Amino acid sequence: MNRGFDQKRSAPTASGQQQTLIMRPLSELMRETVAKLTGVLGKHALPHTERIFEHLLCCSHTDLYLDGHRNVDSVLTDRLDAIVCRCLDCEPLDYILGTTYFFDREFIVAPVVLVPRPDTERLVEQVLCHEKARQLCFADIGTGSGIIACILTEQRPQWNGVGIDVSPRALSVARRNVRSEGIGLVCSDLFRAFRALRRFDFIVGNPPYIKSGDIGGLDESIHRFEPLIALDGGNDGLAFFRRLAREAPAHLKAGGSLYCEIGYDQEDAVRSIFSAPPWDRFRCFRDLAGNPRVIIVCNRG
Template sequence: MSGPAIGAAWRAVRDRFRAANLDTPELDARLLALEAFGLDSLALLGAEQQPAPPAALERLESLALRRLTGEPVARILGEKEFYGLPFRLNAATLVPRPDTELLVDLALQWLAGHPSARLLDLGTGSGAIPVAILANNPTVLAVATDLAPLALEAAAANARDNSVSGRLELRQGSWFDPIGPDERFDLIVSNPPYIESATIAGLAPDVRDFDPLLALDGGPDGLGPYRVIAESAGRHLRAPGALMVEIGSGQGQAVVELFEAKGFSKVRIEKDLAGLDRVVIAHQL
């Protein structure tokens, strides 16, 4: 007796995901099927009627069970697309979020008017921000820091995979600690941890149970990393320079005030596609 065809097998998984009320059951089932059957999207279409190999079926089942227990697809696959580029993940990296693409857009716009700029990314994680920027601007040189050595391993792999490793220097340490006292940059960017410590236990399980705490926890009021950045960014910016940080949607005014108090000019909030405050931009003129 032969087993199900490949098309029937992945659609059965999709139906179980639907029944479990997952947000994107069809996409999730397709992505796990591509992995289990070792196919790309086009090949999956062409293979719909072929019998599913038993070992691949078993693999699909084990991936589906992980998804059904709440593990995000990006964690299961160990990779996520960001800004149209592939990024490998590991236990120390945040899954890069679509929201963060706004920060990359704004950085690229600013860099278009500042050729051959030097960029610093603080808390780089998978390297999503500087790798996306470097892949879209061939003259920028970047330094990126993170406290987590394992995250920097993923960032190094992602820089290699996306052919920008010659222009990205990775340094381990807390915020500006790995930056020399006289080192200057034209643009400093960061998507730091910004969630209030006390609210982390109540986050959605796919975030709370799978993203690293170091990537989420912004301290008692969620603003700890912004204070460190506000304190030191001015010393490491070459005028006319800019500082751009991603923020939580309720943090705009507080972060604007932190940056203004440290002497930054033309500090403003940018909203994301959902109309929520998402990035604060400050200038050193």
């Protein structure tokens, strides 16, 4: 790997003159970066530093350590300083680098979409575990960067999905992430654009579920940088579940399931929202820490 490990000790300036580049050993720069980031990021400082250097040097994790003795030039350290500065201002690294990983797949992200969370992988796993039909059509409600629809159609190439979001800017990010032909993207306030009563085999979604009043108390990296529309679930955080309970049955086949991520303390409230017909067979699944995070409920029809 040569990129970033420029062995030249001089580089041409705008005037054509040679300027001496200051070379620094990679391992020393990495140690220094971890130290700078620890105050803000704590135990995440090392993994963040590794991602930053992998990005800057276009190299693998292993290369970082195999080539730790190599020198890095000051062009690269200027870029490093700019990134570190934004990290110290609490901006999420995924927005700074413009990408993130979900299900081991790289996705483009931008401040107009929520940064995908590992918790949402549990939601996708439940869908893959319960939906056995070879061919079916689903809706991913509040698709954001498109992670859920993308992974489902990539894991099940025979499935077709519609990613729905009220934010055109979020959909423009989702569009850049779509690799499969089986995904359509629709700008709509929940199902409003689907007047023809189109019915899906299942509906999946990670709706905004934070109480409006709690948002200001979240980490600075969340409330200052992530889109409010992706977080705000109304006064009690449950507004979208109430709307889904009312509006989803018209768009879900009889016997079809609705899969949703919920907040760790919302199980009872969400269960009660889906307690009336046509909803049936409410189930809740926990994450590894034992918190209820995914619900499945069936449309009895």
